[in-house]
Amino acid sequence: MNPYLKRAYELQEEITENRRYIHSHAGVGFDLDDTVERIMSQLRAMGIEGERCGKAGVVVTLGKPGKTILLRGDIDALPIPEQTNLPFASKNGCMHACGHDFHAAMLLGAAKLLKENESALPGTVKLMFQPAEEKLAGARDMVENGVLENPHVDAAFAMHIGTGNSESPVGSVKFTKGPSHASGDSFRIIVQGKGCHGASSYQGVDAISVAAHILIALEEIPAREVPADQLSIVTVGVFQGGSACNIIADTATLEGTIRALSPENREFLIRRVREVAESIAKAFRATIRVEEPTGGTPPSYNNPALCEEMLPFIKEIVPEDKVFVRENQPSLGSEDFAYVSTKVPSMMINLGAGSTEEGYTYALHSPFVTPDEGCLPVGAALYAHCATRWLEENQ
Ligand SMILES: [Zn+2]
Ligand SMILES: [Zn+2]
CATH class of the missing domain: 3.40.630.10 (Zn peptidases)
Structure with missing residues (x-):
């Protein structure tokens, strides 16, 4: 031995x-x-x-x-x-x-x-x-x-x-x-809309709806912008917003994690998450704050x-x-x-x-x-x- x-x-x-x-x-x-x-x-x-x-x-x-x-x-x-x-x-x-x-x-x-x-x-x-x-x-x-x-x-x-x-x-x-x-990087996206009565939604900006569009759009990044053999992940694990069924939500929050196997893809995914979220928010008249990934690897x-x-x-x-x-x-x-x-x-x-x-x-x-x-x-x-x-x- x-x-x-x-x-x-x-x-x-x-x-x-x-x-x-x-x-x-x-x-x-x-x-x-x-x-x-x-x-x-x-x-x-x-x-x-x-x-x-x-x-x-x-x-x-x-x-x-x-x-x-x-x-x-x-x-x-x-x-x-x-x-x-x-x-x-x-x-x-x-x-x-x-x-x-x-x-x-x-x-x-x-x-x-x-x-x-x-x-x-x-x-x-x-x-x-x-x-x-x-x-x-x-x-x-x-x-x-x-x-x-x-x-x-x-x-x-x-x-x-x-x-x-x-x-x-x-x-x-x-x-x-x-x-x-x-790699592992977390992100948080805070969508700022404009609350109002749920029956007159045209007077507000629905933060939940905007956040939902952002969520779907984020999933397209690894699926459509990175070659399929280069495993990449954007996962949203937290989706929060709203307080009552008849109130258009003022804010909504998404939290997620980004995974990549090369430094290039890591950088790309982090950049695209921000760009896509900002563009979607703008399209729907909301504003967002993206908190930069902290403590990632x-x-x-x-x-x-x-x-x-x-x-x-x-x-x-x-x-x-x-x-x-x-x-x-x-x-x-x-x-x-x-x-x-x-x-x-x-x-x-x-x-x-x-x-x-x-x-x-x-x-x-x-x-x-x-x-x-x-x-x-x-x-x-x-x-x-x-x-x-x-x-x-x-x-
Ligand atoms: Zn562990
Ligand atoms: Zn361990």
Whole structure:
């Protein structure tokens, strides 16, 4: 057995305890005091002094000067009440429903494996414990606070667990080369009409009717203005307006999300949403305010050459029949690891934490999701081994 994997199994209890502690002390966004304190104290117990980075990030630098590879694990939870009934379930209204408790614990496990092997590392490994992934804000905050410099990062590797689908047997690895996650940008359109009596609508400007025309028109943008093989999405998830059945609504609000797989399409969709909404509003005598997307993320990209290079290292940890390699099968979910992958060659893999066939029916973001902890040692070993092997091949 691979030495890192063997050692990771010896540390299984410790890694699992960290996962459960972080799980039961779930924090959201940058409000991660318990989680960050746990990470810092666990690192200290390993003889590692973690450095704070940005609002709630932690960075660890191990090894010696040379090439640098970054390992990223996100550490934040979601603002949904947990309903798993697990003995270590979170009771504060926030839940690690996206598995970032796993990522944090596995990266801590990797810290220990790498520290024990530090003198043999032929370069530098930087660990990035990242807050606020769910808000698509944490990676940007850490990048702006220098996580990719001093020392400069040459390559980056990240992991996300998956469960509740048929491609996530425990301990398996799946990744796609090329575009890996869509961009994500939210928008809000506030239509200003002119209210009046519902029986004399000609005296007003019906904000609901205008908003309805905008909604239909927005759907034409991905359907009619982007080539069909370039997956693009404009979804409106909130439509609000009106107060009574016999009053022409003064205002109406649309909120939605824009997804694209290339920076060009992202920019195009954001621009067209504004143009189309403004034009429709003008045609119907209304005015609108479009709130610019805030806190969005670019699309992320799995560097094909880095994927090729990492594949054999992954297979040194995970049996070949549990490694699924895809090409151009990106997720239309968003990942703010994009702020790293647009700057340095990067790779993000999916680590299986329970498939439907294995009885795991709930997917991530469900308040009932219970990923399988059996993947924890595999994830810790993958982090440590892929970093070490990459440094050995890139001295
Ligand atoms: Zn998530
Ligand atoms: Zn996530």
